[in-house]
Amino acid sequence: MxxxxxxxxxxxxxxxxxxxxxxxxxxxxxxxxxxxxxxxxxxxNRKGFHIDNCIHWxxxxxxxxxxxxxxxxxxxxxENTGYAKTDKFYTCRLDGKEATLWKDRDRTERELVALAPEDESEIRRMIQHVRFAESCSIPVEKPLDMMGVGDYIKMGKSMANMPKVMKEYGDIDLNELAERFHSPLMKMLIKDYMPAEYTAYSFIVSYATMTGGNGEIPxxxxxxxxxxxxxxxxxxxxxxxxxxxxxxxxxxxxxxxxxxxxxxxxxxxxxxxxxxxxxxxxxxxxxxxxxxxxxxxxxxxxSDYPVMSGFQVAFAADNGFSGDGTIFFGCDPIKIGSRSFDMISVKNYGYEKSFAPEGRTVLQTNISQYDEDYLYWKSLSKEEYKARKQELADGIAKRLIKEFPELDGRLELLDCWTPLTYERYCGAYHGAYMAFxxxxxxxxxxxxxxxxxxxxxxxxxxxxxxxxxxxxxxxxxxxxxxxxxxxxxxxxxx
Ligand SMILES: Cc1cc2nc3c(=O)[nH]c(=O)nc-3n(C[C@H](O)[C@H](O)[C@H](O)COP(=O)(O)OP(=O)(O)OC[C@H]3O[C@@H](n4cnc5c(N)ncnc54)[C@H](O)[C@@H]3O)c2cc1C
The missing domain is CATH 3.50.50.60 (FAD/NAD(P)-binding domain)
Known part of the structure; x- marks a missing residue:
């Protein structure tokens, strides 16, 4: 047997x-x-729309x-898998200006230097290390503790440039990396996609996964x-x-x-x-x-081992929406518990026709949440929790419309969920998306x-x-x- x-x-x-x-x-x-x-x-699925809640890449x-x-x-x-036709990692908008991390890193370099000439050397250094990090791969043949000398030599050769990335960005977090830049938009671009406590190399490697053609959306x-x-x-x-x-x-x-x-x-x-x-x-x-x-x-x-989760809202909208891909935008402060947030991300799922009826699209917003926010949600009664979600969803809709006036009268709430949803549904510690x-x-x-x-x-x-x-x-x-x-x-x- x-x-x-x-x-x-x-x-x-x-x-x-x-x-x-x-x-x-x-x-x-x-x-x-x-x-x-x-x-x-x-x-x-909600109201005839599909809410996709994981693969960003x-x-x-x-x-x-x-x-x-x-x-x-x-x-x-x-070999036959089709991938979404997306050309960027994400965009940040601040005071009428936009900065984008394109899949084409040379285009990113050109555009960022033009946008923030005062940060030229730091931009060029960062993009150079993104090029280096394109060789980074996750060892999946066997667990690290089962690897022999030969395996390590092979891994070292295939990732020959990674030590340079670790040397430059392995000992600082994203807050410190952002401080190397002068332009507020550049600071935002560095800090807003991932938690700012993350080691800076994680951000470089994530972006390099896309620029190196190894991070698509099936x-x-x-x-x-x-x-x-x-x-x-x-x-x-x-x-x-x-x-x-x-x-x-x-x-x-x-x-x-x-x-x-x-x-x-x-x-x-x-x-x-x-x-x-x-x-x-x-x-x-x-x-x-x-x-x-x-x-x-x-x-x-x-404090040493935080986890990240999110307060997310999905809306149905018309395809006429001008935003493409994932966009971070500065907004009027919105309070969740004792913390105030002045930044929201919105992702347009228009690249996937099967998610929405003809002529419409799903927009998903996210406000990053951490352990403290999880504890806030946890402290609410069932009625308070429901009411607070609705209030926040309304507040987010208002801010979306302020940033993208073409959405006025064209947003329909599909669903909203919190760190507690991940805890309830998956047993996720503090609603974590990823590990510590x-x-x-x-x-x-x-x-x-x-x-x-x-x-x-x-x-x-x-x-x-x-x-x-x-x-x-x-x-x-x-x-x-x-x-x-x-x-x-x-x-x-x-
Ligand atoms: C919003 C969001 C976006 C993300 N985006 C990306 C991305 O773009 N790229 C990426 O690589 N990763 C992304 N992730 C992370 C990715 O989804 C996770 O890393 C991965 O799915 C975790 O898989 P897992 O099997 O380790 O854990 P889980 O998916 O949590 O699986 C654990 C399973 O155990 C079940 N379970 C719990 N308790 C019990 C029990 N008592 N008995 C039986 N079953 C039980 C749960 O229901 C669950 O099905 C994202 C996550 C989220 C939430």
Whole structure:
């Protein structure tokens, strides 16, 4: 009989673990609490429109990369995948001026220098390092701790220019990088896409993913990609159980023996892979007994280990909207809890015809939220929460119309959601989109994909490697299966 691997959580990490377990010759069962799998890589329908809520860019769309091979194995993308026709990362608007990070970095360089000649040398330095960072790739062949000297030499050669990027931007955060510029618009361009506490190199690498042709949006969006992965899992013989919340991991004599569902059913397994948020694994599923000290410390210190979430609103609008792609714009201050925000981003999904009826489009706004904001939302009663969401959605609509007068009378509210939505729907710690924010000077949390004190229990999901995101989630599932293979002294090439 084949060994059975049981997987708790059916996000991209769990689905990847399932597919690689089947590939390695195991039986695989996934238990997902929601009616549909996919976790944060999700989209949903409202009033005849589709709200796409994940992929702003998928790293690994360059078919020459190992990550592309991984996505292909998962059924996420292949040689025939079509991509959205977008030509920019994002635009910032301030006082009637616009600055854009184009996919064409040379165009970006030219335009930014013309816009802010006082910052010419800093702009040129930044774009030069974006060129260097285009060689950056995420190691997905095997976990770092299983890599030998040869693997490291190969990785070093393929990313020969990355040390230059790390040297220039590895020790400063985005606030400090922004301070190198004089133009307020340039400062905004640097600081507003990612949390300003992020190490500056994360921003350089993210932009380089696009300029290097390795970060596209697959047509159909997040839900369509998730459904392709689910289909791949099922077509290989995997069994996916939805509406099946896991209550705990069964641990006997220091080893995982299976899982217990909320309905009391016990499922035995040869090995268990947890692909739920690590805070849930360490807390609810293991009862707090096996939480590593440094992780417990991180959960207790949101200043050193913050997470980012968002207050998002989706509107339907006419296609006549002049804004293209993602635009950040300065606005009249809007208060959420004790904090005031003077910046909103709006993304026009007009590039995807299947998301809206003919002649209309979906606009999605976002205000970044952090641990403190999550706690504010958490403090509200059910009625207060509902009312506050509605008030804020109205406030955001007013500000959108002020910035883009052509939207007057043409916006229809589709939905709005908060960090609590991600907590409720995915069990996401403080509503986090990604893993902990990597701050310069703060010790990076390590996770070797196992739980000390519990044999046959493995960890997948975006939290095992910073900064998280879809590529980490996808690779983590493969890594968990490789750890099982290694324990059985079998080849890990899958
Ligand atoms: C708005 C937004 C935009 C994003 N944009 C991008 C982007 O452009 N590019 C990118 O790379 N990444 C992006 N991300 C991040 C990406 O979505 C995540 O990194 C990834 O989906 C995480 O996958 P995961 O499997 O680790 O976790 P999750 O998706 O959280 O999966 C965990 C699963 O476990 C399930 N679960 C929880 N508790 C239980 C339980 N008790 N029993 C059973 N199941 C349980 C959950 O329902 C969920 O399905 C974005 C995220 C958000 C929210």
């Amino acid at each position: 084949k060994k059975k691997i049981v997987i708790a959580g059916g996000g991209i990490g769990g689905l990847s673990a399932g597919i690689y377990a089947l590939k390695a010759g195991y039986d695989a069962e996934i238990y997902e609490k929601n009616p549909v799998a996919g976790g944060e890589c999700m989209g949903w 998928l790293t690994g769309t360059d078919s020459g990369t190992s990550l592309w091979q991984l996505w292909k194995t998962l059924g996420a993308i292949d 047509l159909g969006g997040s839900l369509a990609m998730t459904n392709r992965i689910i289909e791949r899992f099922k077509s290989m013989g995997g069994r996916l159980f939805t509406n099946a919340p896991v209550k705990s991991i069964i641990v006997e004599k220091g080893a995982a023996k299976g899982i217990e569902l909320e309905n009391g059913e016990k499922i035995t397994a040869g090995a268990v892979i947890s692909a739920v948020d690590t805070s849930l694994l360490y807390g609810r599923l293991l009862g707090g007994a096996y939480t590593p000290k440094d992780w417990a410390g991180a959960y207790g210190s949101s 924010i990597t701050k310069p000077g703060v010790k990076k949390l390590k996770c070797d994909g196992t739980v000390r004190g519990v044999k046959d229990l493995y960890i997948a999901g975006q939290w095992i490697m910073s900064p998280g995101g879809l590529p980490v989630a996808a690779a983590s599932g493969k890594f968990a299966v490789q750890r099982i293979l290694k324990k059985e002294k079998r080849p890990i090439d899958i």
